[in-house]
Amino acid sequence: MGTQQTTQDKYYVVVAGDTLSGIASRFRTTVKQLQIWNNISDPNIIKVGQRLLVAKATAGEPQPGDPSFVPFPGGEWFKTLPTSPIIEMMGLRLVEEGCGAAYGFSGPGPKWNDKHRQAYACFQSALGYSGSDADGWPGRKSWDQLRVPFPEEGCDAQ
Structure with missing residues (x-):
């Protein structure tokens, strides 16, 4: 997928068979981050047709250099x-x-x-x-x- 830099928020619509962890992996984020962005209290409950924020607009450094993640320690x-x-x-x-x-x-x-x-x-x-x-x-x-x-x-x- 490569690194991505977005100038606007990105959304995804849940389809049958999706899991929050699968969506997080697909969009290179974390389950916890998706929970925060989408006000999801139980990560095991998402609904088909639900619109989820999966990437926030960034103006700075592209991911994975995102300062909210630990850089590779070697x-x-x-x-x-x-x-x-x-x-x-x-x-x-x-x-x-x-x-x-x-x-x-x-x-x-x-x-x-x-x-x-x-x-x-x-x-x-x-x-x-x-x-x-x-x-x-x-x-x-x-x-x-x-x-x-x-x-x-x-x-x-x-």
Whole structure:
């Protein structure tokens, strides 16, 4: 799809079989962002024919350089097994994308571990990657597609 810059808001009309997570993925945004823009309290309830705001007009830098998302911290950063709120936010996004099975009932935590790697490998596979490109170690392209929002209290990828 490439990066996009819009000069006006973009809308989408829900069709049978749509899910909010599928729409979010299609328009390179997050379920949470769609909920906020469209005042949706339950992300599991959308209706056929519903008109959804899927992209806000931007005048600045094109996505994925959007300052509301964590920039790729570099592949080597993950191999240091960091503990960071960025890791937890990444995990929450992976759950939204349907790749959270590895976390089990506990959900994602802030320490990089094999569960995060398994969930990320699922996401890479969902993007169509295979072999060493779906090994669970984040790369810039897949990271930009995941669109990890900054943690509420701010963060530092260092």
